[in-house]
Each structure stands twice: as C-alpha cells, then as structure tokens.
Amino acid sequence: MGRVALMFCIAVPAVVFLFSSSPVTVNMPVLKGFNFSGGITVIPELVALLLALSIYTAAFIAEIVRSGINSVSDGQKEAALSLGIGPVKTLKLIVIPQAMRAIVPPLTSQYLNLTKNSSLAMAIGYPDLVSVFAGTTLNQTGQAIEIIAMTMAVYLTLSLATSLVMNVYNKKVMLTER
Template sequence: MGKIKPDFAFFYNNKIRAILFQTFALAAIAYIFYSGYSNFSTNVEIRGIQTGFDFLSAESGFDIAEFLIDYSSNSSNLRVFYVGLINTVVVSIIGIIFASIIGLIIGVARLSNNWLIAKLAGGYVELFRNIPILLQILFWYNLILAVLPNPKNSFEFFGAIFINLRGIYLPKPIFADGFIWVILALIIGIVLRAAIKRHFANKKALTGLGTNTLAYSLLMIIGLPVLVYFSFGMPIDFDYPALKGFNFKGGSSLSPEFFALAFALSVYTATYIAEAIRTGIESVPVGQKEAALALGLTPRQSLKLIILPQALKVAIPPIINQYLNLTKNSSLATAIGYPEIMSVFAGTVLNQAGQAVEIILMTMAVYLLISLVIATILNIVNRRMNIKGTSDAGI
C-alpha cells in the first residue's frame, strides 16, 4: 500500500466527492428530463397532439351512469374530472366503512374461544387475502351479472326495493322544507348528549357515583329529532322506483359496478384490518389484563381503560394505511367501468382528447393529494395515541 499521490488527494476528499457525485446525479436527471422533453415536443408536433389544459373546458360529449353533481354530455371535461373524483371518494368511503366493520368482526372472531368461529375467521383471512383484488372485483362483477335477473323479473322487496342486473333500486327520499329542523334537532341532540355525558363524568370524578347515561343519550339523539319530525308533519317523501319499458325509472339506484367494487374492496381490505386488530390485541401482555382485574376493575372497565388504548395504539396506524390502500385500489374500477376518476377521466377523456401527459399527471396528483391527506391524519393520530409515560412518547 503506497501513499496516495498528492495529485489525486483532491478526489479522495469526502466533501469534494460528495459534491462531484451529486452534481453528476443532478446532471444525469436533468439530461433525462431534457431529452424526454425535447423528444416529447417533436413527437407531439409529428402526431399533431395538442398540449396544455384547454381540453378541460371542451365539451365531454359522453354520458356517465352515476353522478352526484349535475352532469350531462354537454358538460366540460373538467366536470368529468369532478364527477370521477367524487365517485372515487364515495366508493372509498363506503368501502372503508364496510371494511372496518367486517375487519373488526373477523379480527375479534379470530381470537374467540369458540374453535369453529376462530377457524372460520382464519379461513376467511387466508382465503381473501391471497386472491388478487382485481380478480375479486372481476369475479364478483361477473357473478352479479350472471345471477341477477333482468329488470322485468327483478327481485322485489316490499314493492319499494328492486334488485336486478342493472343495479339496486331504492326509494329516493325527497326532503320538504321542514326537514332542516329535523337535522338541526339531531345536531342539538348530539351536543346535549355530550354535555350530559360530561356532567355525569364530572359528578363521578367528584363523588365516585357512576350514572348510566344510556337513556339520556337515546332520548337526546333519537327522541328529539323524531319529536321534531312529527311536529313538522313528517316533512319527507319518497320517490319510488317503477318499471318503465325495459328499465326502472325514479328512485335512486346503485349500479352493479358500484356494488361489485365496494364489495370486493371491503372484503379484501377487511382481511388486512382484521390482522391489524388481532395483532393489536395480542400485543397487549396478559399481565395488563390480570393487573387490571387485580386492581378491582370490572372486565368491561379493564377492556375500555386498559386493553383497548394499548391495542389501538398498535392497530390504528396499519389500519389507516389500509384505508389508503383501499382508496388506491378503487382505481381498479377501470376494469369494470364504475365511473370513478381512473376509468372516466384517465380512461374515456384520455381516449377522446388524447392528451395523455396532462390527464395522467392530473390523476396522479389526485391520488398524491389523497395520500398526503391520509398521511397527515395518520401523523395526527399517532401523536394523539401516544400514551404518556411510555418510552416512545418522547421526553
């Protein structure tokens, strides 16, 4: 081993190396972007593709089956973007709600003392977790279309709900003027309930006497709005679906696409949520429960005050991650044609306008934004869930 020649010592300096290396990396990336951009501009010219965001104000010219904001084929492409975005959010929220419910049930069932229940829950997780979500979406969609009858032979429930292969038709509520008071009553009821809860919690802290607040809660949250509802003369009406020609008119409907997508997303994501809940509960040492019982807490109190806060701290971050995954997976709707942003904006509009770069970037931006929002929520939750006095709560 000889000494490094002084001429080269310059290159053996770590700082200088770092600068050189980073300059090189930046230059390489700049070159990739530059050559990509110049290729892009020549390609665009050769193929006569337009650039820029003018296409957003152009007329879309196609119909969308499901929309929550005003939409017609005369609406602009930007409107299509909003319709798709709202549909993405709707199917994600529905999926998240049902995935949480199923996941909670399955996760708790896996830990059941009942051998059969525990095994069935385990089987559910292993079955649905190991089938790709896209396959599940296609399967349920295919099954729905294969099993359900045509509109003339719909399954009928109480003359108000109809199920056929065009979807599920439900009565649509029409709210009259007075209905705002019912909603107001509900809000007031919730506020009052919170106040009552707090009052009795304070009383318990002072005197040690607990009070069952269930009756008050029911009275405030259900009783008050119902009272107002009747006193304003039942300000709600229903528009019933009815068979007209080959299809149902009126009412509100859920398409089979929506149903298949929401169902598959819930069933699939529920397996992960169930696992997160199981891991969370199992992460609490048995000694905690024993200690709680030894201190004289009732099983219910020990669950509520000792077990759950610790279990949730472990379970909630992965569950929120699964919510994000569910939202991203909702983009697979493009395979069955539920009009969310991926299928209707990055699909139909892209095919018509041909401006792939702008459209794909806008779609990606939407998902990035959703990811960012969920990541922020996760951070806030993480900070709140930190139990004071544990090692990772910070000093």
C-alpha cells in the same frame, strides 16, 4: 371525540348538500311499458366492487386490531382484574389505549392500500368512467402527460391527506418519553 366524528360524518355533508341547492326527490318505481321508471338504479358492478373491497379490507383491518389487542401483555389485564376493574372497563381504559400504539401504523398502510385498490377497481369495474376522464378528455385536448399528471395528483392528494391524518393521530396516541 365521538361527537366530533359524528359531526364530520353526518352534519358537515348534510349542510353542504343543503346549501348546494341539490334537489331531493323521492319517487317510487313505476312500471311503464316494458321497463320501470323512477326509483334508484343499483349497478351490479358497484355492488360487486363494494362487497369485494369491504370484505377484503375488513379482513386485514380485523387482523391488525386482533394482533394489536394481543400485543398488550396479559399482566396488564390481570392487574386490572385484581384491582376490581370489570372486563369492559379493562378493555376500554387499559387494553385499547395501549393497543392503539401498535394498531395505528399498519392501519395507516391499510387505508393507503384501500385508496390504491379502489382506484384500480374503478378502472376495472367502471371503464366508462375512466374513459371519460382519461379517454375523451385526452382525445379532446391531446395532452396526455397533463391528463395523467392530474389523475396522479388526485390520488397523491388523497394518499397524502390520509397519511397526514393518521400521522397526527399516531403522534397523539404515541408514548411520550421523558
């Protein structure tokens, strides 16, 4: 499972980046006149947006994981320890698989909340980006309903894809009845 996740997180974007013939240039910032030229520009709004969403969402996810682990009864942990299974293996083989059944449903809701919160944060933090799509394009075409429907379709697609992936994973970890 870890290798597949690593492939999707690193290898697939790297292959797409290389085959899209995107130029990769690394240059050091140089002082020219009264300003710097080159390097990477970090926008303060992006840093604030990233920190706020990360800390806010991490707090909720940490609480979900904590409550999921606490939902496993102490008898399970004590039975594993009495069989001579160490604390790390107990957590890995007994507690986490049972806790995932309680963790996945609220975690799905939290991921969907993150999608909604990031869209709101983009509208507030980057009004120029939103104005290009919903402002300039709207003024050029004059078709407000279609532009807003396209924006809604993008977020609907993201939400449905997130929900689909999490529901498939939930079915995998769900307890099967006989």
